Amino acid sequence: MSEPNYLHAPLSEVDLRHLLTEIGKKARLASRAMAKASTQQKNTALLQMAMLVRSHASELKVANAKDLAQAAASGNDAAFIDRLTLTDQVIESMAVGLEQIVILQDPIGEITNLKKRPTGIEVSQMRVPLGVIGIIYESRPNVTIDAAALCIKSGNATILRGGSEAIASNTALAKIIQLALEKAGLPADGVQVVPTVDRAAVGLMITMPEYIDVIVPRGGKSLIARLMKDGRVPMIKHLDGICHTYVDDEADITKSITVCDNAKTQRYSPCNAMESLLVHVKVAAKFLPPLCKIYQDKGVELRVCRKTKGILAAAGFEGMSKLVDAVEEDWRTEYLAPILSIKVVDSLDDAITHINTYGSQHTDAIMTENSSHAQQFMREVDSASVMHNASTRFADGFEYGLGAEIGISNDKLHARGPVGLEGLTSLKYLVKGDGSIRV
Secondary structure (H helix, E strand, O other), rough: OOOOOOOOOOOOOHHHHHHHHHHHHHHHHHHHHHHOOHHHHHHHHHHHHHHHHHHHOOOHHHHHHHHHHHHHOOOOOOOHHHOOOOHHHHHHHHHHHHHHHOEEEEEEEEEEEEEOOOOOEEEEEEEEEEEEEEEOOOOOOHHHHHHHHHHHHHOEEEEEEEOHHHHHHHHEEEEEEEHHHHHHHOOHHHHOOOEEEEOHHHHHOOOOOOOEEEEEEOOHHHHHHHHHHHHOOOOOOOOOEEEEEEOOOOOHHHHHHHHHHHHHHHHOOOOEEEEEEEHHHHHHHHHHHHHHHHHHHHHOEEEHHHHHHHHHHHHOOHHHHHHHEEOOHHHHHOOOEEEEEEEEEOOOHHHHHHHHHHOOOEEEEEEEEHHHHHHHHHHOOOOOEEEEEEOOHOOOOOOOOOOOEEEEOOOOOOOOOOEEEEEHEEEEEEOOOOOOOOO
16 A cells, blocks of 8 residues: 555645535545445445455554554553554454445345325335435544445445544555445545544534535544534434433342443443433332442442432441442433442332433333333333343444444434444435326
């Protein structure tokens, strides 16, 4: 591969707008070819990408080394550098991920909901690409491959704006992607990486509806909040993952302890980790002491309501000195850390009200053996994913059988929940007649 071509110096406003406009025009033109590409063409491009990722592993690591050196010089911590690093294992996982997307069913062109109307016309719906998808993300260069692959398979063109910390890696990956597209007879401009570290590029992308149909932001809360405030392009996104588990008065205690432990401690940082635990007052004395001991043994800070504290004290709980009194803000906080808020509630209705008041409409679960309680909870909790006797950590595209996901949405329009291939498409109506006229 040739030396990656990217721009470290900030651009003037005029030059930056010209750069983004040219990228947008190329993407819009390429989107028409991507939309009509055959499944075979798209799969060929993905297989070529997998092959090229493997065969150019050494060049990718050379480019990645530049990003790592810059990250270290900028004082980034070990966790940040770990996310940024393209190891042999990460490179192989990117290639395997591409091969897994190949075997997913192509949603484009699927025709559903065929109806024959009394007037003689036939009405159906066809699944079609969204067009041009702008993806804004941070740190992990493997997202470049994942995002590009999902957009290719769903017939979309995409503009990728990764973090400045991964500019060399992302630009090198873009060359591989574009070469693979060309080998499959598709336009190289079907996937473009914005070749500048200038942060103002993000501000322009989110105000270009004439070139970009949808923005998918993947990053921290501050990034997404900024895009929501300033954007003019529709977004597929979630801001918070304030996920709850409610342990009902008819829950299986042993089962609930296992699930609640997993929901919080299997991993702390994902958006589908449990942040608040609600427990029915009738089972709290039996349920909370053993579970809270597990949490404290694992170093989880517990922020508890007055009732929870009283129940634990009455049970002779040994970790009382480590408990923190919960405040109002705890019920609306996404910790992404070994911190959990706990509240005892008087009823299922109270639990549902609490979740709908403080939750972020991401993922919420009920633990109960009462099917009518489960049905009420799943019907009335207003979240993208609602679960019964399962860990909130299952809120994931792969776990849902989507094969892969480009993100999670807690919005109500278009995509909701984990967003896979189908979430990157829309529907159009097809109407067939035979000289049909409306009277």
